[in-house]
Amino acid sequence: MSETAERVKKIVVEHLGVEAEKVTEEASFIDDLGADSLDIVELVMAFEEEFGVEIPDDAAEKIATVKDAISYIESHKG
Amino acid sequence: MRRVVVTGLGLVTPLGADVETAWANIIAGKSGAGRITRFDPSDQACTIACEVKPADHPYGFDPGKRVDHKVQRQVDPFIIYGIDAAGQALEDAGLTEMSEEQSYRAGLSIGSGIGGLPGIESESIVLHEKGPRRVSPHFVHGRLINLISGQVSIKYGLRGPNHAVVTACSTGAHAIGDAARMIAMDDADIMVAGGAEGAICPLGIAGFAQARALSTGYNDTPEKASRPYDKGRDGFVMGEGAGIVVLEEYEHAKARGAKIYAEVIGYGLSGDAYHVTAPHPEGSGAYRSMAMALKKSGLQPSDIDYINAHGTSTPLGDELEAGAVRRLFGDALKTVSMSSTKSAIGHLLGGAGAVESIFCILAMRDQIVPPTLNLENPSDGLEDFDLVPLKAKKRSVRAVLNNSFGFGGTNASLIMRKLED
Numbered sequence: 001m002s003e004t005a006e007r008v009k010k011i012v013v014e015h016l017g018v019e020a021e022k023v024t025e026e027a028s029f030i031d032d033l034g035a036d037s038l039d040i041v042e043l044v045m046a047f048e049e050e051f052g053v054e055i056p057d058d059a060a061e062k063i064a065t066v067k068d069a070i071s072y073i074e075s076h077k078g
Numbered sequence: 079m080r081r082v083v084v085t086g087l088g089l090v091t092p093l094g095a096d097v098e099t100a101w102a103n104i105i106a107g108k109s110g111a112g113r114i115t116r117f118d119p120s121d122q123a124c125t126i127a128c129e130v131k132p133a134d135h136p137y138g139f140d141p142g143k144r145v146d147h148k149v150q151r152q153v154d155p156f157i158i159y160g161i162d163a164a165g166q167a168l169e170d171a172g173l174t175e176m177s178e179e180q181s182y183r184a185g186l187s188i189g190s191g192i193g194g195l196p197g198i199e200s201e202s203i204v205l206h207e208k209g210p211r212r213v214s215p216h217f218v219h220g221r222l223i224n225l226i227s228g229q230v231s232i233k234y235g236l237r238g239p240n241h242a243v244v245t246a247c248s249t250g251a252h253a254i255g256d257a258a259r260m261i262a263m264d265d266a267d268i269m270v271a272g273g274a275e276g277a278i279c280p281l282g283i284a285g286f287a288q289a290r291a292l293s294t295g296y297n298d299t300p301e302k303a304s305r306p307y308d309k310g311r312d313g314f315v316m317g318e319g320a321g322i323v324v325l326e327e328y329e330h331a332k333a334r335g336a337k338i339y340a341e342v343i344g345y346g347l348s349g350d351a352y353h354v355t356a357p358h359p360e361g362s363g364a365y366r367s368m369a370m371a372l373k374k375s376g377l378q379p380s381d382i383d384y385i386n387a388h389g390t391s392t393p394l395g396d397e398l399e400a401g402a403v404r405r406l407f408g409d410a411l412k413t414v415s416m417s418s419t420k421s422a423i424g425h426l427l428g429g430a431g432a433v434e435s436i437f438c439i440l441a442m443r444d445q446i447v448p449p450t451l452n453l454e455n456p457s458d459g460l461e462d463f464d465l466v467p468l469k470a471k472k473r474s475v476r477a478v479l480n481n482s483f484g485f486g487g488t489n490a491s492l493i494m495r496k497l498e499d
Contacts, residue, residue: 015151016148
């Protein structure tokens with residue numbers, strides 16, 4: 001697992017209070033991890049803070065799974 | 079009018095995070111006061127408070143017991159205390175599971191005096207330092223006062239009246255009184271009612287200290303600071319926590335064989351129309367609030383055995399309340415005991431009236447009245463009162479009066495009685 005993936009998963013576990021094993025790359029934030037739309041806003045903010053990237057609203061709307069988040073961050077971080 | 083009884087209790091206090099622990103510590107004469115640990119209070123005029131203790135403390139609070147991890151991260155402490163105390167009360171009443179039909183007749187009336195001040199403070203700093211795009215999406219609903227009622231209704235599926243009271247330090251008493259009326263008026267059969275507070279943060283302490291309301295002379299001896307009626311008192315000590323009761327229509331409670339703690343028989347409300355922080359110099363609002371509750375109850379002053387006073391330990395307030403009690407009670411002053419449990423757990427502000435109502439109920443259950451700690455030298459002119467100094471006292475307790483008065487000149491009084499077995 002990439003270092004980015006590790007850090008993303010840690011944030012997800014911390015914010016959503018889910019068990020680490022459930023946070024697979026395929027996991028959907030809403031369907032599998034119990035997040036609501038505001039939780040995703042908060043997660044996106046946490047990713048921005050952690051990785052120093054900016055995730056605009058239209059990009060954030062497309063982040064549905066853990067993998068979506070990791071891919072976006074890996075392709076945009078400086 | 080439909081009768082209203084109490085069938086469940088829940089407490090989160092600086093002396094225990096469940097009813098029996100908190101009450102045992104109150105009766106044992108313990109103090110919940112100490113130097114503030116939540117933040118470094120070194121630059122504050124008041125460096126002490128009655129904090130709810132952490133989970134590893136002998137009578138600490140474990141938020142994980144009844145509040146989801148995600149909710150804990152999103153909301154202010156007052157909401158966490160409120161959800162837990164409401165859960166305790168519903169468990170005690172045996173009402174954590176309800177039919178859909180029952181749920182439409184079950185509501186909430188839970189308030190707070192101040193609400194999410196720690197979160198408002200910290201998020202203001204985020205806004206200032208990092209800008210608006212870093213403000214939490216949970217900021218608003220994690221701080222709003224009606225969100226204890228909101229969260230508890232969602233968690234336990236209560237679909238009846240969803241109400242929240244905000245009347246400063248009389249919130250808890252008003253919340254219970256209003257809820258009792260909703261049951262009496264047939265708006266609901268069950269109401270989860272009470273108040274919570276969690277305002278121990280730099281802004282909260284500084285604000286109350288600047289209003290000259292807090293004790294500042296006992297920073298080195300925190301347990302001595304809250305001393306209602308004592309000559310040496312110099313202000314209140316801030317507390318935090320929650321008190322929540324389950325109120326139920328009498329026949330409804332009887333039909334399901336519920337344990338009945340007490341009946342709510344009197345509720346009085348009044349306004350001083352005098353000053354934002356100072357009580358009326360003749361205690362007229364306090365008098366009228368108590369008199370209204372007494373009239374509603376149908377009792378005589380001599381029927382009341384215990385008063386849990388507002389008694390915050392401020393120089394002005396304690397004696398004015400005592401004067402109003404003396405005028406209302408007349409000769410019955412000889413037979414009533416009056417104490418302030420704020421001497422032990424501090425002033426829970428919006429939670430006070432509810433927590434203290436629970437202590438009143440337990441006084442009737444156990445036939446013992448809690449003490450006024452640190453009452454070593456009563457103020458002149460209080461000689462005719464039994465203020466239960468220093469030690470709890472065994473005595474007959476058939477009916478009780480709880481007083482709560484708040485900034486803005488708002489007053490609430492509740493009278494409850496023990497039902498005959």
